[in-house]
Amino acid sequence: MATPPITNQIRTLRFLAGEMTQAELGDRVGVTRQTIAAIEQGKYSPTLETAFRIAQIFKKPLEDVFQWQGN
Amino acid sequence: MSYREKVQWASLATGLLVWGIYFAHFAVSLAAGQPKPGDALGGFISAVFVLVILQIAAIIAIAVHRPSEAELPADPREREIEGRAAVAGYIVLCLAVVTVMLATPLLTVAGPAALGQPGGPAAAMLVGNALLAALVFASVVHSVWQLVLYRRQA
Numbered sequence: 001m002a003t004p005p006i007t008n009q010i011r012t013l014r015f016l017a018g019e020m021t022q023a024e025l026g027d028r029v030g031v032t033r034q035t036i037a038a039i040e041q042g043k044y045s046p047t048l049e050t051a052f053r054i055a056q057i058f059k060k061p062l063e064d065v066f067q068w069q070g071n
Numbered sequence: 072m073s074y075r076e077k078v079q080w081a082s083l084a085t086g087l088l089v090w091g092i093y094f095a096h097f098a099v100s101l102a103a104g105q106p107k108p109g110d111a112l113g114g115f116i117s118a119v120f121v122l123v124i125l126q127i128a129a130i131i132a133i134a135v136h137r138p139s140e141a142e143l144p145a146d147p148r149e150r151e152i153e154g155r156a157a158v159a160g161y162i163v164l165c166l167a168v169v170t171v172m173l174a175t176p177l178l179t180v181a182g183p184a185a186l187g188q189p190g191g192p193a194a195a196m197l198v199g200n201a202l203l204a205a206l207v208f209a210s211v212v213h214s215v216w217q218l219v220l221y222r223r224q225a
Contacts, residue, residue: 030146031146031147032074032140032149034148034225038225044148044224047147050146050147
């Protein structure tokens with residue numbers, strides 16, 4: 001499976017949000033801890049809704065959380 | 072490992088166990104040249120009953136271990152994995168059913184003749200079990216493909 005051309009800053013943002021765990025973020029977004037881990041590692045591209053929910057939790061604009069690396 | 076991945080492992084393991092035993096018994100009765108449609112039907116009903124009991128028990132055991140996850144609906148990644156695996160399972164089912172259809176002359180004429188049994192009941196038993204095998208195979212592909220997708224993203 002090709003790696004999605006999207007990087008993200010979720011790990012850093014979790015750290016800055018008081019060492020928020022993947023499980024805590026998952027609970028607040030409404031996805032499993034495994035889904036947060038897959039997004040964080042770049043193995044899965046989240047849906048637009050999930051991406052917006054994650055950005056909203058960190059109080060950041062979407063482009064501060066996710067970056068497009070494709071052509 | 073997420074709740075739904077564990078459920079898939081349990082579903083695959085119980086399915087392989089129960090249908091493996093069922094088809095092994097059926098193969099033995101075919102090899103002995105004495106397959107009985109009544110026994111095959113009884114075996115099928117027993118297999119479905121045992122499979123349902125085993126899967127319910129397994130899902131309850133997994134849910135008790137992780138009650139909070141069991142109550143949640145599938146998230147978008149899990150729905151996507153399920154959908155992609157369902158497509159793979161459907162394609163396999165279509166191919167398997169077409170294969171059974173093409174093999175119908177063998178199953179309805181050559182099969183009963185080789186067993187030395189009258190065509191009607193023996194042919195129905197052979198065709199029925201071939202269709203069941205197609206369903207089981209597609210179900211296994213569906214489960215395995217979900218597990219592959221879960222593992223790739225782990």
